[in-house]
Amino acid sequence: xxxxxxxxxxxxxxxxxxxxxxxxxxxxxxxxxxxxxxxxxxxxxxxxxxxxxxxxxxxxxxxxxxxxxxxxxxxxxxxxxxxxxxxxxxxxxxxxxxxxxxxxxxxxxxxxxxxxxxxxxxxxxxxxxxxxxxxxxxxxxxxxxxxxxxxxxxxxxxxxxxxxxxxxxxxxxxxxxxxxxxxxxxxxxxxxxxxxxxxxxxxxxxxxxxxxxxxxxxxxxxxxxxxxxxxxxxxxxxxxxxxxxxxxxxxxxxxxxxxxxxxxxxxxxxxxxxxxxxxxxxxxxxxxxxxxxxxxxxxxxxxxxxxxxxxxxxxxxxxxxxxxxxxxxxxxxxxxxxxxxxxxxxxxxxxxxxxxxxxxxxxxxxxxxxxxxxxxxxxxxxxxxxxxxxxxxxxxxxxxxxxxxxxxxxxxxxxxxxxxxxxxxxxxxxxxxxxxxxxxxxxxxxxxxxxxxxxxxxxxxxxxxxxxxxxxxxxxxxxxxxxxxxxxxxxx
Numbered sequence: 001x002x003x004x005x006x007x008x009x010x011x012x013x014x015x016x017x018x019x020x021x022x023x024x025x026x027x028x029x030x031x032x033x034x035x036x037x038x039x040x041x042x043x044x045x046x047x048x049x050x051x052x053x054x055x056x057x058x059x060x061x062x063x064x065x066x067x068x069x070x071x072x073x074x075x076x077x078x079x080x081x082x083x084x085x086x087x088x089x090x091x092x093x094x095x096x097x098x099x100x101x102x103x104x105x106x107x108x109x110x111x112x113x114x115x116x117x118x119x120x121x122x123x124x125x126x127x128x129x130x131x132x133x134x135x136x137x138x139x140x141x142x143x144x145x146x147x148x149x150x151x152x153x154x155x156x157x158x159x160x161x162x163x164x165x166x167x168x169x170x171x172x173x174x175x176x177x178x179x180x181x182x183x184x185x186x187x188x189x190x191x192x193x194x195x196x197x198x199x200x201x202x203x204x205x206x207x208x209x210x211x212x213x214x215x216x217x218x219x220x221x222x223x224x225x226x227x228x229x230x231x232x233x234x235x236x237x238x239x240x241x242x243x244x245x246x247x248x249x250x251x252x253x254x255x256x257x258x259x260x261x262x263x264x265x266x267x268x269x270x271x272x273x274x275x276x277x278x279x280x281x282x283x284x285x286x287x288x289x290x291x292x293x294x295x296x297x298x299x300x301x302x303x304x305x306x307x308x309x310x311x312x313x314x315x316x317x318x319x320x321x322x323x324x325x326x327x328x329x330x331x332x333x334x335x336x337x338x339x340x341x342x343x344x345x346x347x348x349x350x351x352x353x354x355x356x357x358x359x360x361x362x363x364x365x366x367x368x369x370x371x372x373x374x375x376x377x378x379x380x381x382x383x384x385x386x387x388x389x390x391x392x393x394x395x396x397x398x399x400x401x402x403x404x405x406x407x408x409x410x411x412x413x414x415x416x417x418x419x420x421x422x423x424x425x426x427x428x429x430x431x432x433x434x435x436x437x438x439x440x441x442x443x444x445x446x447x448x449x450x451x452x453x454x455x456x457x458x459x460x461x462x463x464x465x466x467x468x469x470x471x472x473x474x475x476x477x478x479x480x481x482x483x484x485x486x487x488x489x490x491x492x
Contacts, residue, residue: 001043001046001047001067001068002046002047002049002067003042003046003048003067003069004049004050004051004062004065004068004069004070005035005049005051005069005070005072005157006050006051006053006070006071006084007032007035007050007052007053007054007071007072007073007077008084009053009054009077010076010077010080011076012484012485012488013076013378014348014485016481017029017164018481020477020478020480021164023439023443023477024164024436025435026163026164027054028052028055028162029164029165030163030165030167031052031158031166033153033168033169035050035070036050036154036158037153037154038098038119038123039153040151040152040154041119041120042127048154048157049062049065049157050158052158052162055159055163058084058087063088063091064091067094068093068094069095069096070098071085071095071096071097071098071099071111072099073097073100073101074099075104075353075372076373076374076375078101078108078374082109085097085109085110085111089110094113095111095112096112096113096114096126097114098114098115098116098119098122100182100186101374102115102116103115103186104185104355105354105371106138108371112135112137113135113139114137114138115139115140116138116139117141117186118186118187120141120145120149121141121143122139122140122141125139144172144187144188144190146192147169147171147192148194148195152201152202153202155205155206160209160211164213164432165213165215165216165250166211166213166215167215167217168199168202168203168215168217168218169194169218169219170193170199170217170219170222170232171192171193171221171224172187172192172219172220173188173189173190173224174187174191174220174221174254175190175191175224175225176189176221176254176293176294177291177293178291179291179357180290180319180350180352180353180356180357180358181353181356182356185355187220191224191228193225193228193229194232195232196232196234196236197235199232199235200235200239203236207243207246207247211246211247212246212430213248213430214248214249215248215249216249216250217249217250218251219251219252220252222251222253223256223257223263226260230262230263233267233269237266237270240271245425245427245428246428247271248271248273248425248426248427249273250272250273250275250276252275252276252278253275254278255279255295255300255303256294256297257275258298258303258304258306259297259298259303264307264312267312268311268424269424271426272312273312273313273423273471274312274313274315275307275313275314275315276314276315276316276317277307277315277316277317278316278317279300279304279316279317279318279342280317280318280319281319281320281322281325281329281332282333283322283325283329283332284296286322286324286325286329289322289324290322290358291357300340304341304342305340308341308422309421309422311424313417313421313471315345316342317346317348318333318345318347318348319347319348319349319376320333320347320348320349320350320395320396320399321381321385321392321396322350323386325386327391327395329395330395330396330398330399333399334398337403338403338409338412338413339416340416341413341417341419342413342417343410343413343414343417344478345403348376348377349376349377349379349380349381349392350376350381351372351376351382352382353372354371362383362384366384367384368382369381369382369383370382377489379393379396379489397490400486400489400490401486404479404482404483405483405486405487407449407453407479407483408453411450411453411454411456411457414457414472415457418461418465418468423467423468427470433470436477440454440473440476444476444477444480448480450476450479454476457472457476458473
């Protein structure tokens with residue numbers, strides 16, 4: 001059996017970092033962990049080929065070679081997924097589809113087989129049916145599978161040099177109950193974790209494959225099970241130390257990370273240098289309205305500050321469009337982001353994702369307009385907001401034009417971040433980083449309108465906080481991408 005695994009292309013979004021990737025000579029941010037894991041669960045005698053459309057084109061001969069095509073996609077990859085499906089159907093090849101796009105909207109495309117929810121149980125059922133030649137069109141996992149049985153991803157299918165970071169997954173699920181989030185819809189509230197031995201085996205697989213660089217723990221809430229993650233981190237710390245810290249780590253977590261000193265210390269010692277937090281809004285009533293109660297129990301500004309002091313750069317998620325948002329919310333968001341120094345601030349309009357509590361409530365109220373594009377930063381709305389639609393969209397654009405469209409304010413935010421940031425991670429020299437530095441000098445320090453801001457940042461950091469220079473220049477580079485994405489939204 002020849003099986004082609006296809007990962008559709010991402011449009012240019014906040015997280016695509018396409019402009020920033022040009023500085024380091026990489027093609028994409030991360031490879032498709034889901035497909036690489038699925039590949040490791042397929043029969044060993046099958047011939048496998050993976051095409052990541054963010055790295056390489058899908059050729060007609062690739063499709064002709066295949067007996068069956070597996071596609072996995074997120075909502076934002078919908079357009080590219082549809083194009084792939086159309087091409088494959090023209091030559092009458094069997095299509096197996098899974099991932100969030102197909103799990104939440106199984107009837108969106110006509111394919112041969114759809115996996116709903118997590119693939120482990122679905123795949124075993126499908127393979128058994130395939131052997132008996134009695135396959136079904138729909139496979140749905142009835143229970144949440146144990147992640148302790150997930151195999152090491154099949155890294156041999158990718159070229160590591162194409163990517164800037166490599167993903168691993170430690171846990172699935174989240175204990176919180178935010179009404180707009182589809183993570184608990186897909187993975188549940190019970191946080192299922194891999195064993196420390198299992199995780200060390202996965203880190204070893206990357207180390208033995210000669211990967212040295214960022215590793216992204218793609219958990220939607222890495223600290224969902226604090227007791228277990230602390231046990232795993234202690235083993236990871238020993239592993240990293242013994243190998244002189246080959247990996248810099250980044251992940252996603254809930255804001256209550258800031259209330260656990262031991263956990264922050266362990267993450268810092270394990271070489272975590274970035275963490276994405278769903279801050280959402282500084283407006284207390286909006287947090288209560290969307291049931292994000294974990295964010296109401298602490299001072300959010302202080303939470304960001306203490307995480308920065310533990311050597312982890314906070315990347316923040318922010319939302320406008322909650323029913324409880326006042327007219328002043330846009331200025332409040334700007335002030336918060338600027339004051340605490342969140343340089344990578346993903347500000348989006350509220351999105352009603354399929355099957356979430358928010359989606360069901362708005363549908364009952366007759367406020368759902370259409371399916372979402374999956375990109376909450378593209379300036380589109382798929383529901384009727386309480387605030388006047390025009391005011392909401394204009395206010396959203398005002399936030400973006402302020403925090404990313406005004407270079408002086410963007411660099412001001414970098415300086416605010418550096419004031420509290422205490423770097424603790426261990427890094428390694430790499431050629432890509434050196435090339436990014438020289439390209440930043442030419443493209444930003446000489447050609448850009450921000451060149452004076454760039455050189456002010458460079459020399460101030462060099463003479464007052466030299467250990468922070470790499471991250472300061474990285475932020476300057478990211479600014480080029482954020483500015484381009486912002487212009488696209490503002491011109492809509």
